[in-house]
Amino acid sequence: LAKTTQPISMDSYEGQEVNITCSHNNIATNDYITWYQQFPSQGPRFIIQGYKTKVTNEVASLFIPADRKSSTLSLPRVSLSDTAVYYCLVGSTGAGSYQLTFGKGTKLSVIP
């Protein structure tokens, strides 16, 4: 299973762009990179998923370099409601099914 490494915590002021970088040096050829957001006492919420280059949706962008050994989640103009834990995961296949291994995540605190 591909292991991921993220900063434990980050602080940001409201209105700023936040970039959270995740390293996954042993990512496999078939693995996708997925980011989730989790608020306290709630299940993780899917944010974005990508395989290579750049992916953008209505809430975030995901930048993946050519070697795919890292990825960066970009949140434009964060608000207080974006305070949460963000997890970077790399999908891994095996025996016909697949698993996601959650690391410690990055606790983002948005300051007014």
Place this chain on the structure above:
Amino acid sequence: GAVVSQHPSRVICKSGTSVKIECRSLDFQATTMFWYRQFPKQSLMLMATSNEGSKATYEQGVEKDKFLINHASLTLSTLTVTSAHPEDSSFYICSASNRVVFTDTQYFGPGTRLTVL
């Protein structure tokens, strides 16, 4: 789309009793469902993976006789904590997926807070 529900959202039970938690995919067929456990201020830990109609695959250290998982249909999986003890108190979260539709994306339920007295 891709909504997953869990029931109940929270449950309190006495030590020694059994508790069943339901996980449902509301708008898609979940070929695979996962059960996680999360202790306070910690990350999610995968407990088991289940494919519809098959026996669940448990992670190392998870007792299959204590945490019974049934995935009888493409929209429902249940986790039964048998003979619950205070150390089983935790936040249990399920997720569901359909690799044909969603590739490697899992969609998570809102979680169930279990408190064993």
